[in-house]
Amino acid sequence: MNNVIGVDIGGTKIRMGVIDAEGRILAERQVKTEFPLYPYLERQVVQFLEEHPTVSAIGIGTHGFVDPKAGSIVFAGDMLPGWTGTEVKSPLEKATGRPVEVENDANCAALAEAKFGAARGLGRVVCITLGTGLGGGIIWDGKLLSGGTHGGAAELGHMILYPNGARCACGRLGCAEQYVSGTALVRRIKEAGLSVTPPELFELAKTDGKAQKLVAEFTEDLAIYISSLQAIFDMDMLIIGGGVSESASAWIDELNSRLATVLLNPLPVEIARFENDAGMLGAALLVLDR
Known part of the structure; x- marks a missing residue:
């Protein structure tokens, strides 16, 4: 065995x-x-x-x-x-x-989803993990795209989403990780003067205008980010994992409606099966x- x-x-x-x-x-x-x-x-x-x-x-x-x-x-x-x-x-x-x-x-995470999970049987898959940070994994023709000259291949969280934006742990300004991750949501909640956790934010957005605005900004940033990934990889599927994905039922419909306006081609977006x-x-x- x-x-x-x-x-x-x-x-x-x-x-x-x-x-x-x-x-x-x-x-x-x-x-x-x-x-x-x-x-x-x-x-x-x-x-x-x-x-x-x-x-x-x-x-x-x-x-x-x-x-x-x-x-x-x-x-x-x-x-x-x-x-x-x-x-x-x-x-x-x-x-x-x-x-x-x-x-x-x-x-x-990308390997697991491609082998056993949501993308089983697909050859070209991009997996993003919305956790403390924003990670990425790419399966290309069934193989993991890995390594790179400096170990930085598929560091998708460090694509710049907002030039001269919030400072990232990598030292640069405006990385996607600072806008679409659990840590980013905590920062945005604090800046908005709210006292809730990210899961509570999505629940509060059903009744509170300020929380609704934050969720709208989050899903819009995530949609633009995903559309950029599609322009590079034109993958079979995009998978969203990480801790933030556990509350996806509260925001996935809004994300899909925003994606419909920015994607080049239809793209299945699935929540990671293994969380x-x-x-x-x-x-x-x-x-x-x-």
Whole structure:
């Protein structure tokens, strides 16, 4: 039985699971993200491995720019302090005695949705994750578009949406991540003088004009952003995952109505089937075919 461990590293939590070849989660654990991150990660993975010693390999999905060949973190920003420049693959292979592969978390989510989820059977798919940040993953002719000269391929959250706009963690102004992500919604809510969480905002928008305006701005920005992605990739489907997608029932109709006015061609837009499991499942897929 070729079971593997998939690990999803986020800004607030780390999820790890034993995954089989059918994408089933046989066992899992969630821990709070702590720093310095690498030694903490190694301890958690080794402990999990001791409980599940028959797994054959380990896949790691993480926020940030990743060099998948070297298995190192090129850039991670403030969400994972001290993570930039960290070697992950080599020391973790030594610590566990198992092959390790490392990839960006949004790329992992795209892999999971293309293999097991909403885009199963499709060749060209773009997956965006609206979470703490805005991630992106691209499946092109069935393969993950990954790496890049600086580990930044498919960093779709860093396409500039508003020139000279809000400052991003990458240091530039106006990145899409600052307008269509969970963190962006928190900032916009605060600037509007409201005291609600993003999920509460979408509920409040049913009765409150100020909240309605914020949701309209969010869906309009998201529609323009998606239309730009379509102009580049002309994909079969766009998938929306991440924490913000969990409240999609409250805003997906408005998004689709705005998309109808800006898309070049019809485009199916689906909510990720795996929600918060996608990163962990995709991390497992990095090593399942070994």
